[in-house]
Amino acid sequence: MLDWFARRFQKRDAKKRLGKxxxxxxxxxxxxxxxxxxxxxxALTHRSHLDGGEFxxxxxxxxxxxxxxxxxxxxxxxxxRYPRTMEGDLTKMRSNLVNTENLxxxxxxxxxxxxxxxxxxxxxxxxxxxxxxxxxxxxxLIGAVYxxxxxxxxxxxxxxxxxxxxxxxxxxxxxxxxxxxxxxxLQAINGDSPRYxxxxxxxxxxxRLFTVEAVVNDKRLGEGVGRNKxxxxxxxxxxALKSLIELEKRGDDIEDLDETEIxxxxxx
Numbered sequence: 001m002l003d004w005f006a007r008r009f010q011k012r013d014a015k016k017r018l019g020k021x022x023x024x025x026x027x028x029x030x031x032x033x034x035x036x037x038x039x040x041x042x043a044l045t046h047r048s049h050l051d052g053g054e055f056x057x058x059x060x061x062x063x064x065x066x067x068x069x070x071x072x073x074x075x076x077x078x079x080x081r082y083p084r085t086m087e088g089d090l091t092k093m094r095s096n097l098v099n100t101e102n103l104x105x106x107x108x109x110x111x112x113x114x115x116x117x118x119x120x121x122x123x124x125x126x127x128x129x130x131x132x133x134x135x136x137x138x139x140x141l142i143g144a145v146y147x148x149x150x151x152x153x154x155x156x157x158x159x160x161x162x163x164x165x166x167x168x169x170x171x172x173x174x175x176x177x178x179x180x181x182x183x184x185x186l187q188a189i190n191g192d193s194p195r196y197x198x199x200x201x202x203x204x205x206x207x208r209l210f211t212v213e214a215v216v217n218d219k220r221l222g223e224g225v226g227r228n229k230x231x232x233x234x235x236x237x238x239x240a241l242k243s244l245i246e247l248e249k250r251g252d253d254i255e256d257l258d259e260t261e262i263x264x265x266x267x268x
Contacts, residue, residue, distance in 0.1 A: 014038040017054060022115050029110050029141075030157055036148045041117070043144035046133060048119035055117060059140035066143030069151075070098050073158045078172075084248055086188050089181075093172040097163060102171050103135035106162050112137055170242055178237035182214065185244060190254075192216050194240065196233045199223075214240040219254055 014037035015023070026040055027033045034040050039062070047058040074097050078090050085093075096102065107113065113134055122133065146154040166172065173181070179194075186192045193216075200211035212232035214222040221243050224235025247257055 013054075014041050017041050018044075025111075025115055029112075029161070030145055030149070030153070031160070032145075032149050032153055034148060039144045039148050040141075043140040044116050044137065046116055046118040046122070046137070048122055049117040059137060062140040062143035062147075063136045064139075064143070065146065066139035066141065067098075069146045069154055070139060070142050070158060070162075073155050074098055074163055077159060077163050081167075082245065082248055084189065085245075086184075089185070089188075096172050096174045097166050100132055100135040102162070102166055103138045104131040106165070107134040107138040109165075110161065112141065170238070173238060173241050173245075178234050178241060182237040182240050182244075185241060186216060189244075194221070194237070196236060198229060198232075212236045216254065219257065221254070221257065 018026075018034075018037055018041060022040075022044070023034065023037075041055075042057045043059050043062045045055050045058050047060065049055050050058055071094065074094050075090070078085075078093050078097075082090065082093075116133075116137055118133070122130075142154060142158060145157050179196075182194055186194060195215045196212050197215060198210055199213050201208060202211075203209045207227075209225060209227065210229050210232040211223065211225050212229065212235075213220050214224075214233075214236040222236045222238070222240030224232045224237070224239055226232035226235055243257060244254070247254065
């Protein structure tokens with residue numbers, strides 16, 4: 001009986017520490033009302049806020065769990081979504097989706113920083129380590145959702161908030177050598193090699209702008225624009241990769257590509 005009262009008091013105390021604003025934000029972000037409030041207090045507590053009393057546990061253990069869950073969820077999603085993509089390319093994709101920079105972008109988008117319990121001295125986006133703090137908190141939140149709501153809810157949360165927006169933005173292709181990626185991709189599919197052709201040059205001599213197409217067997221796969229041919233070729237390759245991956249998702253072949261759907265990659 002005493003244990004029951006202790007747990008009930010602990011839960012009420014944790015709910016009070018989170019407050020109405022944080023609880024509403026968590027519910028909106030996760031898509032599920034929290035059950036175990038203490039887990040979210042831990043997930044949102046940076047070690048700089050530890051006081052040995054109400055805030056005695058930082059988010060570092062949940063960060064560890066969230067990191068493991070994130071890697072598995074993203075890996076499984078990519079495995080099923082891209083059935084013809086080789087293991088090495090899937091590994092690169094997963095790395096781009098779960099790295100610090102991408103998790104920071106996601107955390108910033110959902111305004112996770114405003115929910116953290118953190119020392120006032122660290123509340124500055126210009127501070128060294130700010131990106132890591134947010135990325136770590138994102139992983140801790142995933143760990144909390146996993147423990148509180150289960151694997152299925154955690155999977156839905158990661159796919160909705162991280163995987164799908166990142167794939168749509170082309171984050172999974174963020175290897176700057178897109179020409180090399182495109183060559184490897186095509187070699188794995190049918191052994192073809194891409195060609196690059198300049199289709200337009202415009203602007204004055206000191207501010208030249210090149211438009212380049214990536215072509216395979218006279219089929220235009222992508223288009224890129226840049227201040228020099230090398231940059232335009234890389235961007236054309238990136239555009240082509242997006243087109244090919246979209247075809248793969250639909251189960252289509254290169255011959256099925258509608259060239260009117262091809263995007264133009266330029267300055268971002």
